[in-house]
Amino acid sequence: MCVVRLRGPLKQLAGGEADHPVDGATVVEVLRELERSRPALDGWILDERGLIRRHINVFVNGEQEREDSQVGPDDRIDILPAISGG
């Protein structure tokens, strides 16, 4: 089971906890399970297509990854807003 680390509004929506142990073999599986098990997060990280939202970055052990990247039981997944805006 990897650990998903949340910050900012995502952490608030997840009950104030930063770290969340979640099952899954790929990034998208983990994120889908995270949103399913914490319904307040539903749609905040993944869009309806199952893609990571455009301005969200996902890092696995410090390396930026995409939806189909493999994850292992000891991995840490950080979810961060991208450097964007205006």
Add this chain to the structure above:
Amino acid sequence: MTELLVGTKKGLFVLEGEPGSEFEVKARAFAGMPVEYAMRDPRSGRLMASVTNAFHGPKIFYTDDPNGEWEQAQGVALPEGGDEALERIWTIVAGEDEQTVYAGGDPGVLFESRDGGLSWELNRALWEHPTRPDWTPGGGGLCLHSIVPWPGDPDKLTLGLSAVGIWLTDDGGKSWRNGNGGISPRYLPDDAPADTIQLCIHNVHRAPKQPERLFMQFHGGVYRSDDAGENWTSIADGLPSDFGFPLVVDPDDPDSAFVIPLVADMDRVTPDGCVRVYETRDAGASWTPRGDGLPSEHAYLTVLRQAFGRAGGGDQLELYFGATSGDVFGSGDAGATWFSAASHLPPVFSVRTSA
């Protein structure tokens, strides 16, 4: 006291004041987030806001107190596993049933709430319309921005979409048909099919006391329909430009409409640096500029499609519009004179009153 709900690029501002003087900021919500649209449902008093969170996607939130907690409404999403994602909610409109609220969004979608805005469902008939594969977005996306109920008849609804024309239902949204007769798009070749739906509607409003009458601001054109949106007649003669975004009607006068012309699609600012609202009181036969109190020199404002609202009607008609400059102007006498209601706000996306 008038309450203004001003959606901006950097949050929702709730203003209060009396016509004639600067309004006070009573609340700011969703700081830093684009708020496309906000309205207060006159039946419940509930505030609803469309927030296009740049990071986490479009949501609708609701509250009874804009300075208190906002709750996220449920169901504002497209079906999972498809090829499209919801981009934005452009408008929220109270329906004719006691608890019905509608929301329109990009990509050309209608949501319906039967519990006063707490939970929502996608209108499947429009989502699955057989013409949808041919729908073409405009520069602002495939936006369903105008939802026009028929007073007293919840089965009838008119929609305006950019850029797929006018859509009509007489069965409460179970089926939809076009109502585009007479609309003439200059941005298509002369030999484009007469039944094209590639029509960039900018705004539609109904005259509530004569509901078969509608007024429309088009992407190059101002039109009136006297047959409930089936056919349209140009009423742009007399305007300095037929390009613009918002439109308002006086609910007490079916012959009235107000528009804010911009130069053209290639130059979306007020003509000649002069801010004017144009009023018709004869259903579009003639137009009169209203600008007493509005900037008349070196004022190149852009007024977006939802940034023109009203309160009351007849002699009590109040008009308010905001610009991407962050200015909000108001009139307490149906446009005869104008005052500055707010300035130095972030770029204004929408202006609605609570009336």
